Amino acid sequence: MSSQNRKDSKEDDSLRRRVNLHFQYLYDSAIQQGFSPDDLSKIDAVMELREDIDSLEIPSCVWKSLVALFISFLAIVIVYLSEWPVKNDTIFRLWLETKGVEDPRTEKCAAELPELFQEMVRPPPQFCRFCQNVKSVEKVENITPENFEKRYAYTGRPVVVKDGTKNWTASEFFSFQFMKSIYTKNSTALENVEKKCQFFAYKSNFKSFEEVFEMSEERAFLKDKSAPWYIGWSNCDLSAANVLRQHYSRPYFLPKQAESSKTDWIFMGSPGYGASMHIDYVNNPSWQAQITGTKRWTLEPPPECYFACKQSFFDVTVQPGEIIVLDTNLWFHATLNVGDNISIAIGSEFD
Numbered sequence: 001m002s003s004q005n006r007k008d009s010k011e012d013d014s015l016r017r018r019v020n021l022h023f024q025y026l027y028d029s030a031i032q033q034g035f036s037p038d039d040l041s042k043i044d045a046v047m048e049l050r051e052d053i054d055s056l057e058i059p060s061c062v063w064k065s066l067v068a069l070f071i072s073f074l075a076i077v078i079v080y081l082s083e084w085p086v087k088n089d090t091i092f093r094l095w096l097e098t099k100g101v102e103d104p105r106t107e108k109c110a111a112e113l114p115e116l117f118q119e120m121v122r123p124p125p126q127f128c129r130f131c132q133n134v135k136s137v138e139k140v141e142n143i144t145p146e147n148f149e150k151r152y153a154y155t156g157r158p159v160v161v162k163d164g165t166k167n168w169t170a171s172e173f174f175s176f177q178f179m180k181s182i183y184t185k186n187s188t189a190l191e192n193v194e195k196k197c198q199f200f201a202y203k204s205n206f207k208s209f210e211e212v213f214e215m216s217e218e219r220a221f222l223k224d225k226s227a228p229w230y231i232g233w234s235n236c237d238l239s240a241a242n243v244l245r246q247h248y249s250r251p252y253f254l255p256k257q258a259e260s261s262k263t264d265w266i267f268m269g270s271p272g273y274g275a276s277m278h279i280d281y282v283n284n285p286s287w288q289a290q291i292t293g294t295k296r297w298t299l300e301p302p303p304e305c306y307f308a309c310k311q312s313f314f315d316v317t318v319q320p321g322e323i324i325v326l327d328t329n330l331w332f333h334a335t336l337n338v339g340d341n342i343s344i345a346i347g348s349e350f351d
């Protein structure tokens with residue numbers, strides 16, 4: 001089409017639009033004056049103009065953009081489904097690498113999506129059976145791995161094992177000072193947590209893991225009540241893990257074949273603080289041992305299971321020495337440190 005023709009056709013379009021606007025105005029006025037649409041449809045000129053309005057085209061640039069958008073969408077779907085020319089996990093891995101995540105399997109929250117979006121894409125639990133007969137979080141003691149496996153390990157039923165940390169020496173050693181002595185300034189352990197592991201400052205105002213160990217003793221030991229703090233970190237540094245593991249081991253009740261993840265998580269902080277209600281996107285259920293202090297957990301089944309479950313929320317207080325076992329992918333959970341002492345807890349996933 002020559003540029004003169006294109007200009008003419010644009011002018012025609014704009015003229016038709018103006019004529020049609022006038023027509024619509026006259027048509028509406030006639031209806032207001034008491035003519036019915038039936039009366040007006042008997043007039044040939046009205047019908048001709050009506051058809052003209054109906055055929056008013058969408059401008060061609062809108063069509064072109066829509067087609068381009070559709071083709072791009074189709075191309076993305078085809079690449080995703082056929083995994084050609086790149087595999088989906090390569091794309092995912094490259095994306096995570098830009099976020100500094102080397103091994104997504106050890107990350108609790110490797111891919112942080114906005115909460116609403118996470119909730120929208122969260123796969124629903126396949127069965128709501130896991131909460132059907134749960135009336136409270138049971139506390140058990142001296143349980144064999146076989147019984148633990150049958151009742152709790154993979155059923156999604158939460159449980160607290162009262163003597164879970166028996167024979168551990170962690171409660172005698174773990175303290176803020178002890179952690180500070182492992183993650184000293186300029187140590188590789190500290191550097192690795194900053195660079196490779198994950199660190200959550202929750203509502204405390206720490207900008208880095210290093211800052212935690214720079215806080216004043218008053219604040220650290222809860223003498224300064226005005227600045228409570230709570231943090232969590234994944235213990236992916238091997239040297240630090242080896243020091244910590246001298247004081248705890250794989251919980252005695254886990255099924256024989258179950259393996260704990262190589263990465264443990266440590267949560268430490270003052271009463272009055274905890275994690276707000278959330279659900280995790282990890283591969284397996286977890287255990288968490290309460291080493292010092294006391295922590296209250298609030299559990300909620302996901303909304304799609306509200307009708308199948310006996311109750312809409314459960315509270316359980318985990319005392320020092322106890323281990324809570326929870327599938328954090330199935331249960332929404334929030335925590336709150338209660339009592340007077342610093343809470344230190346250590347946990348891991350198991351499969």
Ligand SMILES: O=C(O)CCC(=O)C(=O)O
Pocket residue numbers: 267274275280286288328333335345347
């Ligand atoms: O211990 C906490 O405060 C939070 C733990 C948690 O959210 C988890 O282990 O998934």
Ligand SMILES: [Fe+2]
Pocket residue numbers: 278279280328333
């Ligand atoms: Fe969690």
